[in-house]
Amino acid sequence: MPKTPSLRDLEHNQAFVERHIGPNDAEIAHMLRIVGHDSLDAMTDAIVPGSIRAKDALALPGSLTEVDALAKIRAIADKNEVFRSFIGQGYYGTFVPNVILRNILENPAWYTAYTPYQAEISQGRMEALINFQTMVADLTGMEIANASLLDEATAAAEAMTLAKRSSRSKSDVFFVSKNVHPQTLEVLRTRADGLGIELHVGDDADAAAVESYGVLLQYPDTFGRIHDYKAVADAVHARGGLVAVATDLLALTLLASPGEWGADIVVGNTQRFGVPFGFGGPHAGFMSCRDAYKRSMPGRLIGVSIDAEGNPAYRLTLQTREQHIRREKATSNICTAQVLLAVMASMYAVYHGPDGLVRIARRTHRLAAILASALRKAGVAVGNDFFDTLHVTGIDAAALHAKAEAARINLRAIDAGSVGISLDETTARADVIALAGLFGAAIDDIDALDAATADALPGALRRQSKFMQHPVFNSHHSEHELLRYMRALSDKDLAMDRTMIPLGSCTMKLNATAEMIPVTWPEFGDIHPLAPAGQAQGYRELIDGLEAMLAEITGYDAVSFQPNSGAQGEFAGLLAIRAYHRSRGEGHRDICLIPESAHGTNPASAQMCGMTVVVTRCDANGNVDVDDIRAKAAKHADRLAAIMITYPSTHGVFEEDVVEICEIVHSHGGQVYTDGANMNALVGVARPGKWGSDVSHLNLHKTFCIPHGGGGPGVGPCAVKSHLAPFLPKAFGSDDAGGMVSAATFGSASILPISWMYIALMGAGGLRKATQVALLNANYIAKKLEPHYETLYTGRNGLVAHECILDLRPLKDATGIGAEDVAKRLIDFGFHAPTLSFPVAGTLMVEPTESESQHELDRFIDAMIQIREEIRAVAEGKLDRDDNPLLNAPHTAAQVSASEWTRAYPRELAAFPLASLRRQKYWPPVARVDNVHGDKNVFCSCIPVGEFADEPEAFSEPDVV
Template sequence: MQSCAKSWGLFLARSVSPSAPCSHLSHKSGVVWKLQCRIRPGRSTAARRILPRHDDFAERHIGPGEREKREMLDVLGLESIDQLIESTVPASISLQRSLKMDDPICENEVLEALQKIASKNKVWRSYIGMGYYSCSVPPPIQRNLLENAGWVTQYTPYQPEVSQGRLESLLNYQTLICDITGMPVSNASLLDEGTAAAEAMQLCHRQNKRRTFYIDPRCHPQTIAVVYIGVNTVLKLPHEMDFSGKDVSGILFQYPDTDGRVEDFTALVDRAHKGGAMACCATDLLALCVLRPPGEFGVDVALGSSQRFGVPLCYGGPHAAFFAVKDSLVRMMPGRMVGVTRDAAGKEVYRLALQTREQHIRRDKATSNICTAQVSLPNMAAMYALYHGPQGLKHIAERTHNAALILSEGLKRAGHRLHSDMFFDTLKVSCSVAAKDILERATQRQINLRVFSEGVLGVSLDETVTERDLDDLLWVFGCESSAELIAEKMGERVKGIMGSPFKRTSKFLTHQVFNSYHSETNIVRYMKRLENKDISLVHSMIPLGSCTMKLNSSSELMPITWREFANIHPFVPLEQAEGYQTLFRQLEKDLCEVTGYDKISFQPNSGAQGEYAGLAAIKAYLNSKGERSRSVCLIPKSAHGTNPASAQMAGMKVQVVEVDKDGNIDLAHLKAQVDKHNASLAAIMITYPSTFGVFEENIRDVCDLIHNNGGQVYLDGANMNAQVGLCRPGDYGSDVSHLNLHKTFCIPHGGGGPGMGPIGVKAHLAPFLPSHPVVPMRSVNSSSSLGTISAAPWGSSAILPISWAYIKMMGSKGLTHATQVAILNANYMAKRLEGHYKILFKGRKGFCAHEFILDVRPFKKTANIEAVDVAKRLQDYGFHAPTMSWPVAGTLMIEPTESEDKAEMDRFCDALLGIRQEIADIEEGRMDSRINPLKMAPHSLACISSSNWDRPYSREHAAFPLPFIRPETKFWPTISRIDDIYGDQNLVCTCPPMEVYESPYEEKRASS
């Protein structure tokens, strides 16, 4: 086994000695690390005494120490963690061996190992384009946002009173998108450009109930591939599009197109509208800084990627897609949207708007199955726009365009033919000499070009291109002039877009927020002010049930910004990305071992995308067997909202299965549904442990029943954190699962994204995994593949090193013990609270899995208190609320994870017990049922420090209800309780006037 002390000949093993300290806690997993050494003849073993191990990552990751575990077990009346696990996980599915994995390595070693892997990637200059471009990431944004735990460890901002910072940033992003595209309304991001285009197609179908969709073949090929999975998608050039049949729901075109051509689509949009179809435009934000925006020629939907606004290439992701629509389509728009509302004090504030469109509420009737979006990335794009401002962005766009003009002039002088005279940054070139000779010269300079076909190449430039880069490109294409000489001779006669009718004349980003933070001093202070408004894991535990808000360690996150991972174009030849390919292979091997599956696809870039991909693989498999009639998907009533939404998107018909009083699948009703839909049964989607926090004893029987009736089993991997090392879905009957790497495997939630949702499948589904139209995927059978479900071949590749590092540092025993402690922590908290709150569901032996549900519904009758009141009051105690009103309306679901220590869990329990006492005070008449600390919560600093205090309880009780809440450490909600109804009835989704969130002093101080 390797270790940081390997030069001393030392290694470490996790010991399970009956005589070891605390060995009574677990004889199976072992929780004590013991130093051993390679004993050499004649050598002393004294090093074991003087060099004890101090860098075990598992001990850093897992919160409770040995004494705390013992104390929690005593509260539960148990002798060991093994006894708890045996009482929780059904014996019929229990894994009877250790996971087969490499021995764990320490944090320094994992970074060294990752550096060796990263060094296999070749960072060439890539001018491939196709929606992916090199860019300059401003160091203040990289350092203070992307690499800052205060920005990336939060969940989706469902509690706006403690999320105003990133809500403001996302509103800036929406304003940015609206201004640049010329559209009135934008959402807060989607997963990538390809899936955004597919969402646009779905929107068109929903809006006008037609089923044929035209795609211009000059869109990016990966976008076409993602959309092409849809119903009745047809490739047609604009002049071939026929709208006379009244069956076309919409069209999609690219502006500028994938060849680089800029053309006028006004007539096409008019024809589509006259035929009752909608017009969707995939476009480029940087190009629109100098090009006439699509909103000005009437499109209904504008979409694309915001990657080139300060986000690295990342071998394909994560990147944020933008999606903007006309006002009339706002309630049909997919994804999250930030809006302006007011709080209880009448102040204008921010919240997630129109949530009733989304999957967690509307389920199979939702506008989209999207849950995780890409919040970290739109935040970066918004800050990039703030940092540069409108003039800076226009300067970058003009500079990029001028570089393309210089290159085009040089190529023409060298005898090559350009396919278009009007372009922004991309040139399609018919070569006057053999293309292979040009490509050979490009290889000599470590340059990647796009290959269209025999003799036709493409070059896409970006903001990083220098004069030296242009000289190299000119040399590659055989031009004898330099960029300097060409520019000198061009003079004013070549004006490109700036001298054409396509030139943008409308202003954009006129709001003060985009014209105030152009110095590093001011942008850093602005980011810090926003960060300080948001509660994150740097402040306290975030006990969101089914979200697994565990530690995101610094050592796991460090590699994502290394140039060898960050600066690789997703479509480079595979030999230039051997480091990534090595990492994919190793991570796939480990994930297969953890899950019991045979193959992994990393293409899905969210859990919801994984669900869709898994169901699509099932459909493809059934179709290959001639069973196309199988289209019914059974889903328990307790399922995640993404499940029915994903099934609907995959073309399946959802049939609901009831659950019994204990939270288990109602077997009798399941059998009745199976009998009823026997001939058309395609699949069942189940979550395990259940969303009620229970390991169902009959899971094997459920899987067998579905298989015996011709269906497949999709197991939602959202609760995998309760299974790792204890049981494996592939062993007890599941055919496919998605894995939320941003839950179980430590990718940070990013305030609502990015996430990763790779799917694991059994061997019979492997031939149907996603493929890609641009990059050959060595292990995927493209002829049988379900198609392409994300724009990049391996999804959000750049965040996979996080999960790789976590697994390598934990090892088999560390991973297993993390699962055990997650279950221990949940049961300890449930035990502490059960005498004061009703715990809704427990397993057969009285224990929960890794999460549990508090029933606060009775308090509505006894004290006029609901779950939302408890959630808001917890903010006064310094905590983010648990998951509210899901999976059971009016309840709270708590998941502590293994990373929280006993002291933090005790503080959270004390807070809930304090709240229970406040409820008792209302029940017993000591507090008013309308004006009390719960109904008036949260109490912001402005509220507490106001000269007017007319409430029948003290300021101290409002703000400092328990001794552990102290002025010097308290996290303050920045606003009072928001008004959701007002926000939806008075929808505003762009930046309000600056004075709403800037003091006069700050306005004066900001630079211009």
């Protein structure tokens, strides 16, 4: 008679851990036998050096069910209070169209996609991004825009450095209007400090007189005023400087674009285009510029090239890749964007179109003008020439804020005698009446007051030029049309909802639905980042709780959540090291040791902090060369600031000497920075803060389940030991020692619930098991593929960490088939390629993560074995060396269904190399994209409709740059 299961057994089966981890216990046992171990613990001991292995279990609670975790975070969310917000200062209320909320923000086809490095399987999200670029360029009056930056403040900092390297002036002074948003000024101060840039903050009128290489203006300014800056721009240009402008896209639907009066670079935030406050983020910042500066523009840029059939196809241009290649000579450390939020903003523009945006802007402005008129009638002083923001002066601000709080209204606190009031598309007539009432002004007939009130836009700056005339912005205004357009785009792409994305160093794991649900709750989404602290008690509890969780997991003592990307986390960590040395009277320490295998953001971040990078060698096995580190640490002992290492290594192995490396650096006065990119191999197994590391950034969008969103949002909190804690990024408005690295105190706060939920759902034991299965899955793939591909690097006992590097170079030498050909051929099997040619050219780096089942791993293994057979067929002459399915991959449905087939191999081999593909098949929308053509022909806005004619030759090339 079968044994009756116990209550504990039944409850175990309800636990989330078994939902998150792909292989079940039977599959784990089978895979362990393949790898050569009888338990996960035995395998872990064989992989992880004993010198760093954690001796104790994590001091975290056990795993929760989804029901219990959601109830717990609901109780936390309920402690936030959502007031009507009129604070402004760069953040505005907005309506997220429900069709975009459900089908973009809440849709895994969009939020689980990766950065579009593989162009052929990313055409949908790149079309959405090129719509974003076109929207921004049109509204700002610039020739070109990038595919988003992290927020307005960091975009302004990037503009400061872009102006520096593009200006003809030899000055090191950057002039900043005192009327920019205060958080922007804080970030500029932080960034300028390490780059030898002198900030001069002053009145707008002084911008024309101060000798500088560039200026930053705000239009409209932080107090809502609209100034005519043409004379200033002309004066700055006359002395060889550049003009950067921070602006508001909604205002630009009614105001002359900055490009029309002389701006060279324009930055801002697209948050009010359908993205919630989120207590500060994530939101898509933007940058646009004149064509002359496009090669120096930071971040990602979507461009247009052609595919193998001559058809137009989207691809990433050189921008971010160039920065990584340049390493310590990079001008920016940007590695990510805010793709998901940029897609939302672009779809908001597509849905409303130019006429709809103008209608929203006009209504917002009318309400502001009506409110200003009512206040003036009551004797209240209000500024002139505004769009949506009123600067009210000559009042008792404290008393007014108290009245507003009683009415559950937030106003902007400016000083003791003034407040700011910013209206937006969510403002209703009742809000205007209530706001007027706070000042003792009664509005008896709002329509009559409307009729008697003139607009407050300066006549000379009213927009005359058209914008967003491309059909994409004028064709999808019904919900049904937009729904189908978004579905058509997502159908072109591969995301985690369709297939494993085995990208090494990227940790593409399950982003569970339960983790995502709280993100769209209004208690998290509708809180302004500058709301009074008493209204954000739930956020405070959640952030404090997540900090304690991450400190326990990592062995560090304090965590800042301000960095809103991994690269920002690196920057914050190095800033803390620099400030620590300065506090001890050792500000001369400026040497940063970085192994040659490091990710390109590491040396770029060090350069941004004013550090000098000294590269250390790796040995033939891919390990850092400890003797070289020892020699260079001794050589630079008087100036040594830090070492930046990645652990497990960039080559996917646990190196044996990490403790010794920490001791060497500490003995010469330096600090140890450990890149957290590979933390998924450490959670519950080893803790960097306990083996000697001083600081790490953590990629919450990797290890801790925040989705990659097609290339952002990311979150890169900075975790430090106690001696560095005073130097973490400061809160906005505080006098703490650290500088701000992002616009909002807690960065992209609204997506922190995802990581909180993941840790709560997994519990201490689940987190450790997840790490162990991640190690197992990587070693299972390496072992199964061992007869077919060489694993380039292994660690102790011949095992890898959480990823393995497959060496394609010998096959390239023998057959002409390289790693890129294998990557493209995998698309025919329905797979996103592994990481291509990083960290070693000619290789593929595979990271399966713990959430992929044995079935999915075997499907990938079968594909790789079939590809190896095809390469062997080329070597043996059974497939033509110059006309084979690898060189011609990927194959589109149009190609294999055409009336003529001229290839030297069968259609069936092109389309269905495995029988299983006949049951389920992904068809790429374009053939292989021509990268060289795209790099030579930088074309980065919506493709004219005429270019989509049936004949490929109808596509006209843009001018060669």
